[in-house]
Amino acid sequence: MREIIKLNQISKVYNHKQILDQVDLSIYEGQSIAFTGHNGSGKSTMLKIIAGLVRPSGGKVVYREKLLFHYVPERFPKMNLTAWQYLKRMGEIDGIPGKVLADRCEKLFADFFLTEMVHTPMKDLSKGTLQKIGVIQALLRRPQVLLLDEPLSGQDMDSQMVFIQKMNALRAEKVTLLMSCHEKYLVESLSDTVMAVGHGQVNEVDITAGLFAKEYILWFERQENASWPEEYRPYIQIAGKGCRARIPEHESSRMIVEMIRHGWKLRGMSDAQV
């Protein structure tokens, strides 16, 4: 495999806190790396440094050739533009002819179940929908390196499947994928390399080594006037009069609090791996 990016002794300090400490890393063409680790461990910082969006405090990123990057952030700024207006402008900047752009957008909107929302201002769209628009933008013109910051954190199950399919199609075309994520099944479906980020270090780990956060299955019972907490909707499946959710351990306490706040009662909890 051909090395396309090399991180030499990369360090990053924020407010006297050492987030990355002399990290060395080689990235190869067509590689698919998942960066995993606890909240605040430095995954986003790594991606942004690789994409050239954040300057390291020390060390150097060496690009072996000119590369087209696309970066899909975890959160989008709220904008007055509609999804269609936004993508049209982005496509124009990328130099895609009008008709080709319109056809590609129409197809991708349909693939991601977004057709009904394309004329809604982006400030009124959910986090998951905005992330899908970010992914569509990245798919309009094939990048050589695609960086995705927690790409599935707000997406429903059907969209997650579409996303995995599209990403694997890109991998088949030798696009290099770098993503931060917590979901074990996403890593298993998409990545060939897993890097654990923590304590300033980035180390390759074996996906089978029990590194991933434990997951829990939670059962909730609907109380009167219960509603859905938007941010957890993607994890929830309706089950009889209640619902169940599969959720990483680090998210579970917060989800329980939110569900109770939205009128649900916790009925059970079990280890998803058992």
Ligand SMILES: Nc1ncnc2c1ncn2[C@@H]1O[C@H](COP(=O)(O)OP(=O)(O)OP(=O)(O)O)[C@@H](O)[C@H]1O
């Ligand atoms: N622009 C910034 N200014 C100051 N501190 C920052 C900045 N960006 C990130 N940090 C801090 O750096 C640390 C690493 O943040 P980062 O977003 O890279 O973590 P992460 O692993 O991606 O977390 P998460 O899983 O929660 O998204 C955190 O403590 C964060 O507060």
